[in-house]
Amino acid sequence: MASGFSQVRRRRVALALLGLALCAGAPALGAQTPIVIRRAEIERSGWNRIAEFLEGAAGWAVSSVDGATFAASPDHLPQPGESAAGTAQWLVFVDDQPVQTNMFGLHLLELLPVTPGEIDSVVFVRVPAVIGGTPAPRGAMRIYTSRHANGSFARLTYEHGDETGDPGPYRYTTLQSPNLEKLGPFAHADLGYAAPSWNLDLGVHFTSLNTTDSILQSRFPGFSSQVPQDVMTVAPTLRGELHAFGRHTLLAGYGEQRGLLLVPTTTREQSLRSQATSVGIGGALDSIARTVIGYQAAVWSADVRELDSPLPFTIGHRRELGLASVDAQRAFGGATIAAGAGGYKWRLAQNGGTRTRTAAREFASVRTGGARLSLVATGVLVNGSRGTTADALGSVNVAIDTSTALTISAATMHEHPDIDGTWIDAAVLGREAQNENTRFSIGSVGFTRRLAGTLAIGVDARAEHVGDWRLADAPILPVTSIGDASPLEMASGTFAGGGVRLESVGSGVWQGSLAYDRMALASGDSSLRERVHSSPSNELRGQLAAMPVRDFRLTATVDVMDGTAWPGFGSDSATLRVPAISRIDASAEKWLWSRRLRIELLFQNLLNRPERYHPYGAQWNLRWHLMGSLVLPP
């Protein structure tokens, strides 16, 4: 009631969280303070772009040049551009189906086959994990969709914003300044029908963001008017669910992004159009002889082509993926055993030639123990173009009492460029690694406790050793696709850190969360030590919301993070620094028409302090957004 968080949605979140803890499809998650973004937080934060959800992932070290396309480093390794193209990336899952978003270390999240309005919750996994049999050595963003009540339904959201700092009447005086453009519109709509045994949701998602910030435009001296003035995405989507002989989910989408894209390792923008097409099915069959069979299959492609501009275009290519997997789970006495296998085929088409890399992976997992003490062990074998690698994860969960739990976990995993497709990033730029053997070894301890039924607290500590991480070269200018035989510089280091998260539970007048995360390089090679400051070490995020009267909510959010330093991004390979961020947001929401319509007024960066997420990135002033969200029936 308090948050537009229906019973259906609550049940779904509870199931998702239960699944995180128990299901064989996600047999191995390390000890960590879970970051769960629920629908209420999505609404009160005013997030109508999927990339904005990353703001809620405290400690994920997010960077962005234009505010449209984001990178993140959950383990605080150097950001794309400081790390080489083709290094491992965090993964994205929608309803446990793997979906592709990576492009040169950036994530094109608006092209996902799901609209923001369909999303019920997002779980950020920041430690190495195996999800549905898929190894995710740098963590994952797990998106869960909502299921509407039976009957036909429609949802429509429109948001428009503006950044302060226009010249106003001073444009005609000596106090003139550059004009700042609008933010948005950001809009998404869904139309669908839900029956007891099936539901279908047809959606479309649109975003537009100007790239006329003076810092961005200053990178195109003399021809700034000839490069795209905005980044635009549009993505029609189709999602279906069938409950017959089990549960089956279809996700399909076509997404297009047009505009400038900074290719991190080249430190140069490209004017391009990316078109991504995806179709995926997944699900689980009804239990047969106490055995549950799960399956997934997907095809995905992305086509990157030039938009007319004076910028030399060098990264045109097409990348395709086909994948299929199957797994089975069965209980044997006090233990549950799961095992599965999957195959991946990546194809790169560039400059008239094609290349293919395939991989197979097999996993097995066992969960044993009781309510007080449980043990989960998982092993994964990946057979790719560079041979076979073995990953292992194990965790022990101790329920100290009914509201307190302790988890101790350890994992060792490799990068898997033939599974996440990151080898294509390096191949397109003509800078492929001679060895792909980065290894992540982590130990973590997590403690969770629920206090008085209204507050949950989680604390974790982590130590992670990363071996043979590849660092970026000095930029090759102009960008060429000529292969370079010299090896990339590799570095190793050990990170240590932890986090604490407090979160309100239930549906009281007051809701909120407070999260602090710290991750820093404890020891390591000097080259890694130099570049690791491109990811902030400390981040604090807090949000407090209240519903003082019926159908009216006020929210305040604070976000504080370290400044960053980017060696090599300045002229003559100098280090560019980005100031620390201290940001306060505030929003007011009013539900109208018996909760069919929600109007929200959101202010971001109320302190009007410097806010940048990349050395080449736009400077964001105080800004406001006005949005309306219609849900029929409510």
Added chain:
Amino acid sequence: MSRIAHGAVLALSALLGLSPGGSLKAQTARPDAFSSLTINVGATRFQTDSRLSRYYSPQTGFVVEASTPFELGELALTGERATFTSVGGVNPDFHGTLALLAWRYPTRLFGGVSARLGAHAGVMQFSFQDTLINAGLRKERELVMGVSGSLEARILSRLSAFIMGDYSHVWLHVPVHLARISAGVGYTTPTPGWLRDFLR
């Protein structure tokens, strides 16, 4: 935690004169939310800060406002417009139009006289009378935030007179500060049922 939250709710309730409880229902002396609609019209006079006044001089404009009781205080949608003429005719004139969402807390003073204090946020649109520049650049909108206070006197059962003072900060690159004083008359009517249902 629950005791702290409950205490905070009680304190907020006491501060705002509301009865505590889940819905924080207003006391009986307070009109029901969205029960009435007041339309104010009047004249408004802007005063700019000294920096802008070197370049522009505002003319008398007008204000139109619709307000309604809220669960807590009252909400108003305000539109104001005035022409700003260039000092010395050096620069193009512009029409300044404000569209504001305001929240105010009313207090009855004596008889039919009441006072209101509150805050507002919205946008100010600058419509430049400049035919030489690109048509897309002739209008510019910027965020406005400010505070306001007013006195209202009941004249007849539904007719009232008001005088209102506002102070606003316009978040331009070179900030502009505007003070405004407005006066006019208001008409109060029960909110039409369809509108009341919509607002709820």
